[in-house]
Amino acid sequence: MKLLWGFVSLAFVVGCEEGKKILDQGEEERVVEEPAQVPTEPAGGENDGSDDAIAPAPQTPASSPGIGPTDPPYTTEVTFPSGLHLAGLGTVSALTATYPDPASGLLPFATSRQRHYAPVEYFIDIRSLSDSQRERRVATNFKLNEYVRIPERNGDHHIYIDAEIALHAQQLRDAWGGPLVLTSTFRSPEYNAAIGGAFFSRHMYGDAVDIKANNETMAFDLYNLAKFLEVSFLDAPENTIVGRNTPWLHIDDRGWSLNTPDTR
Numbered sequence: 001m002k003l004l005w006g007f008v009s010l011a012f013v014v015g016c017e018e019g020k021k022i023l024d025q026g027e028e029e030r031v032v033e034e035p036a037q038v039p040t041e042p043a044g045g046e047n048d049g050s051d052d053a054i055a056p057a058p059q060t061p062a063s064s065p066g067i068g069p070t071d072p073p074y075t076t077e078v079t080f081p082s083g084l085h086l087a088g089l090g091t092v093s094a095l096t097a098t099y100p101d102p103a104s105g106l107l108p109f110a111t112s113r114q115r116h117y118a119p120v121e122y123f124i125d126i127r128s129l130s131d132s133q134r135e136r137r138v139a140t141n142f143k144l145n146e147y148v149r150i151p152e153r154n155g156d157h158h159i160y161i162d163a164e165i166a167l168h169a170q171q172l173r174d175a176w177g178g179p180l181v182l183t184s185t186f187r188s189p190e191y192n193a194a195i196g197g198a199f200f201s202r203h204m205y206g207d208a209v210d211i212k213a214n215n216e217t218m219a220f221d222l223y224n225l226a227k228f229l230e231v232s233f234l235d236a237p238e239n240t241i242v243g244r245n246t247p248w249l250h251i252d253d254r255g256w257s258l259n260t261p262d263t264r
């Protein structure tokens with residue numbers, strides 16, 4: 001534990017990403033939609049993140065079924081925009097214990113924001129997912145596996161996927177009009193620290209995704225499209241786009257809206 005925290009502290013110093021310099025703007029809290037009553041999927045699953053171009057989405061309802069949970073308190077189930085419902089998420093106390101304490105004084109936001117940084121309490125065990133579960137869609141163009149394969153490759157066995165970010169990723173994909181590739185989804189606190197992620201990175205809470213841009217023009221196009229979504233936060237182009245050989249877009253649903261910088 002001590003070693004890990006040493007690492008985390010170091011990462012905080014050198015880490016970049018998602019607005020730790022951004023001031024709390026004190027905007028209104030977002031309304032959390034009620035979870036939908038939809039058929040239950042066997043506990044656990046997720047699917048792989050093949051590219052969204054494949055297979056048209058079988059099951060996105062015409063009207064959104066309501067998604068959730070989007071914020072703490074966490075529960076043992078999650079319902080995605082597609083209607084895919086995962087129940088039986090389990091506790092992993094050793095993992096929950098690795099989350100930074102939002103009351104530690106290091107959270108760069110007002111104390112009213114601390115509740116959005118409650119450690120994740122229930123996780124999807126990705127080793128329990130069948131291949132067919134991984135192929136199920138969380139949204140029209142995104143398979144569960146697209147959210148699973150990245151943390152799995154990073155060595156994480158337990159993950160969390162927020163339904164609201166799955167919705168926003170799909171809405172951005174719809175606006176873009178073509179396949180989008182997720183390059184980062186859930187990160188365990190240990191993995192996030194190892195790669196120098198922000199100390200309170202939303203990736204640890206399952207409500208952040210990074211999206212690949214093929215070049216700066218595409219990155220700015222995605223950025224500007226994403227500004228029209230009700231996403232909580234877009235990381236600034238200076239952090240993710242400008243001067244980067246491999247630009248990306250970071251969006252997250254931390255639970256309240258920060259002022260996302262304009263581009264031009």
Ligand SMILES: [Zn+2]
Pocket residue numbers: 017184203208209210249250251
């Ligand atoms: Zn990110």
